[in-house]
Amino acid sequence: METSNLETKILVAGAGLCGSLLGLRLAQRGYHVDILEKRPDMRTKTVDGGRSINLALSDRGLKGLELVGLGDKVRELCIPMHGRLIHDKEGNTFLSKYSGREGEYINSISREELNKLLLNEADQYDKVQIDFDDAVTAVDLKNASLTYHDSESDTEKTWQADVVFGTDGAGSVVRKTMEKQRDFLFSHSINWLPHGYKELSIPPTEDGGWRIHKNALHIWPRGGFMLIALPNLDGSFTLTLFLQYSGEGYSFDSIKTDKEILDFFKSEFPDVVPHIPDLVQQFHDNPAPPLGTVRCEPWSAYDKSLILGDAAHAIVPFYGQGMNASFEDVAVLDALIDAHDSWEKVMNQFSKLRKPDADAIADLALDNFVEMRDSVAHPDFQKKRQIEMRLESAFAKAKYQSKYSMVTFPAERVSYKDALVKGRAQDKAILWLLKENQIQVDDDLHELLDKINQKTQEVMWLREK
Amino acid sequence: METSNLETKILVAGAGLCGSLLGLRLAQRGYHVDILEKRPDMRTKTVDGGRSINLALSDRGLKGLELVGLGDKVRELCIPMHGRLIHDKEGNTFLSKYSGREGEYINSISREELNKLLLNEADQYDKVQIDFDDAVTAVDLKNASLTYHDSESDTEKTWQADVVFGTDGAGSVVRKTMEKQRDFLFSHSINWLPHGYKELSIPPTEDGGWRIHKNALHIWPRGGFMLIALPNLDGSFTLTLFLQYSGEGYSFDSIKTDKEILDFFKSEFPDVVPHIPDLVQQFHDNPAPPLGTVRCEPWSAYDKSLILGDAAHAIVPFYGQGMNASFEDVAVLDALIDAHDSWEKVMNQFSKLRKPDADAIADLALDNFVEMRDSVAHPDFQKKRQIEMRLESAFAKAKYQSKYSMVTFPAERVSYKDALVKGRAQDKAILWLLKENQIQVDDDLHELLDKINQKTQEVMWLREK
Known part of the structure; x- marks a missing residue:
């Protein structure tokens, strides 16, 4: 035909x-x-x-x-989201931007x-x-x-x-x-994760506003599990809890009663609790499908x-x-x-x-x-992101793009496959250089770029089949 | 229970x-x-x-x-097989041993x-x-x-x-x-290869002997496809042809007629042809199941x-x-x-x-x-094997084992997973050091061992998720 x-x-x-x-x-x-x-x-x-x-x-x-x-x-x-707004267990937050370039953001x-x-x-x-x-x-x-x-x-x-x-x-x-x-x-x-997901909702304020920062993707990274939130136009947020079904520590199997639900949220996501009056009911009502x-x-x-x-x-x-x-x-x-x-x-x-x-x-x-629920909270990961922000602000895409940026804001002809191969190698290269004290966050930008690009080429070769 | x-x-x-x-x-x-x-x-x-x-x-x-x-x-x-006996298109052969240690061989x-x-x-x-x-x-x-x-x-x-x-x-x-x-x-x-396999047989000699070298696994590596042979006790060999079903170049789809079969073998495996009088018939009779x-x-x-x-x-x-x-x-x-x-x-x-x-x-x-049908024929791969033979002859298993050896002749508690992680990194480390001229086949053994072990540790870190 x-x-x-x-x-x-x-x-x-x-x-x-x-x-x-x-x-x-x-x-x-x-x-x-x-x-x-x-x-x-x-x-x-x-x-x-x-x-x-x-x-x-x-x-x-x-x-x-x-x-x-x-x-x-x-x-x-x-609704534009400019970065990850990361919430720790004390309710402190910090923003990790998605890009060092102007006008690059994702949308809810x-x-x-x-x-x-x-x-x-x-x-x-x-x-x-x-x-x-x-x-x-x-x-x-x-x-x-x-x-x-x-x-x-x-x-x-x-x-x-x-x-x-x-x-x-x-x-x-x-x-x-x-x-x-x-x-x-x-x-x-078909490959299943041991984790399921449960959606919950933060309602709008009485005047239709957003109860937490509107223009970000919120993450509560907790190692083996995490909560995220994306804003909606009506002022609400859709929360998603990603949690293992069973096993040691918290799991859907071990969080069943009203008290267990509330204790879990109060202990792990205390800053969320005041925003959801019917939290326990939502948790009971909503399913936890697999991934x-x-x-x-x-x-x-x-x-x-x-x-x-x-x-x-x-x-x-x-x-x-x-x-x-x-x-x-x-x-x-x-x-x-x-x-x-x-x-x-x-x-x-x-x-x-x-x-x-x-x-x-x-x-x-x-x-x-793994990056969202765990790595984002680690010092070397945060240093890597700082370096990447500096490089992205200073140089054109052809000279430097982070893995996230290659996936999400690709230059012409950067396929997912390219992003994976180069992006993974680049991440490893930067983390290695940081670990070996061969670079610092505040180094001269051209020097950083050269060292990272050179090591990335080596890592790509070494990671190839 | x-x-x-x-x-x-x-x-x-x-x-x-x-x-x-x-x-x-x-x-x-x-x-x-x-x-x-x-x-x-x-x-x-x-x-x-x-x-x-x-x-x-x-x-x-x-x-x-x-x-x-x-x-x-x-x-x-x-029947012990001490190494790969590799056949080129001119019928020349060379033996690549499976181990540099005495008494380590596989069995047909x-x-x-x-x-x-x-x-x-x-x-x-x-x-x-x-x-x-x-x-x-x-x-x-x-x-x-x-x-x-x-x-x-x-x-x-x-x-x-x-x-x-x-x-x-x-x-x-x-x-x-x-x-x-x-x-x-x-x-x-379930994941299928694009290649199928067809078994053929080299008969024993008239007095029940082996027509080609008995104590080896024979390989005819040809890049995208290959032929192998393993000896049997009765003097025969079982050959297996691994070939793509379709696509450019040789394939089961493109080798159908008597002439195509004979031309294929004469061109690619000329030293095999005289040993199988009913080659064409066997090729027609035997199935080509998938892998x-x-x-x-x-x-x-x-x-x-x-x-x-x-x-x-x-x-x-x-x-x-x-x-x-x-x-x-x-x-x-x-x-x-x-x-x-x-x-x-x-x-x-x-x-x-x-x-x-x-x-x-x-x-x-x-x-x-890929290694059998392709890499074994390449110079750097052969240098790597020479270095590994030298190291295995000179040092105890705790000090050095090739990937092949970890898989096939494992020291205590070396799992397949260990063999994969360390073995792949080690292969890459040696090939990198050869490519960068940082080692030579005849270098001092202790120096070789140190350089390879050090680079292997780095590559393991860089290849980790």
Whole structure:
């Protein structure tokens, strides 16, 4: 099937963030797009998510949104967060900035509001049809057709297309169909953390303001566990507690009674307690779902079906890159449609090109859990960040970018994979130089840059397979 | 259930190498052991394997066999291989020894003969029962029972035990049952290589001798693919070709006709061709199965069921450690039964203790594919091996062991994980020092040792997460 043929019928499984952006973009290109979504339409009914309430949007995600012309509308939904505001057990705080450069920050955004915006935009295209309440029950990868439960007629129906995209999230039915086939070798994994997460909420002040610092991502790092908070437009904050299910020390298993809950918060997060009057009730009411990483390969089947977003590479949330990676997927796919004349080539290239980056951001996200809950509180880590701020303020991106900055505010063509390889080496190089007293925070900037770059090159070589 | 209770009924799924050694050891300890095996009894019927014909047995595996008193009997089945005999495209060969120490070598052994020996030994215990032709169809992990197809009565039967061990190999039904349950988080993965393998055979000479050097593991390294050969007691060699299924250059897809097969061998392995009169026929007749790595966690369920061996950690064959790791599993489990009074503790400890080592040998085996098919032919790699031979000849194990030696001929308490972490760092350290001209092959030995150890410590720090 040629990509230039605008009669191509495209079927998208899933109208979440990735599916609705993809559907919108494909419609803008002129294709017929049908989207099947198992949940109700969130614009008319309350959808009980089981998914995080707000998300961090940064440059890679914004690029995908700008591709469909939504940059400005999306920015209206954003609250800038300039750094990590770290809370110790005495309630003292300090800000660790995300970048030493002006205008580089991440944004807190409501998952639901962003998704609604994307659905509304997609609905404006005649060639787009979105069917809600229709869960996909079977996938014919070879023939690009989906069987689903049609909620209106309460029957099973089959929808035949030319091309199928699976953007049906971490539990993807399209991916599970790939797992079951025996025509080609399909590598796949699911890895669970021992930690679950529980969302809680700090309400707005009476006049709709924010009870703690608005423009930051708050972290209460406690070694084996942590609490974080992201601001919402209505003045509230969504808190997320990341805690092991069981084991020595605090765990969800060991914090059950009202007293245990309150004692835990009073001991570990005392400055949070006054802000949440119904803390104990929220803790009881809200679930503690698990955190998993999904990897697989290849992402395409029979040159007709392709998975992307969480369906292909669900990751843990600690780098705030899950949505950003999915939106970057759409931008990468869009560029491949420009570059190739057949869907076969687009799909094969996408899987090959994008897989190393998906693996890299999955690993980076796992790394960052340790960094957020533990390393941020350590002196050498803080010195490293001070040096990086100085370097980023003084030099252009081509000369110096921290790992965080390469991931979050990438210069042109810095992929997740590049960020992982260079970023990890650079972190190790700086920490080594600090440990060996070969650099100090206040050293001459050019000298710092030279020493760090030289050691980074060596470490990259030494860390290579 | 207490481990001291000899009335404990143990059910083992699978009478392959791991299951039969485990069953034998548990019987020696005095437990009731029933083993269910889906294949026929290989001692009375020819079993069509689909599995490799011969294997490399080394120290970790031998230790497991010595535990059951079979060291001497097993050695009679072994052909020592002192190193890699590397064949270039002109037919020139050179030997790269496995160790610089006397008496350190690996052994080629027939999978079938070793399995028969273990079955015969197990059969001598009244408390052991082995049922062949009985495929497990369902597993009740919670109640330690297996449902199987009973070949004699041609009906489904259920066998109730106190403890279940799953040693049913890479395609383990016990593991797949763990994958499906929803009571606990079970991480799992299967990763396929793009390469398959095809076994071929060099026949003995007319008087039953070996046509190529008997006491070595032969390698024809060709970059992206390779051929290897291991000797058999009857004078034959089992060759294995590792080749990608498709893609640029040679692949199973591109080598189909008689002419393509012969041209491929004449061009790449010319010295092999005269030894295999029916080469083309063998190539047509023999399958090319895939190579996968299986990982999962935890290995135990409900404190009643445990998987071990390939069922828990199937690996690619390039380190010759699959069987060795499985036999070491049995030895580790045996020591835990000594150390703990309940099966619950034994199972939990086994999974926690052994999982990092299983992950390590899986990674090492993947590394070694690149080393065998490519690195062995490179000058700096060869210099590294020369230096390592010198160090191993001159110093005790406590002072120096190569990565290969730590994996294959470990000093006391060197785990696969230790071997991976230190071994990889050491390899990188030596290659770095060579590249930077900081060491030469003929340097003073003490100076070499100091420089390498010092750089290795640094590299370990720099490679750490």
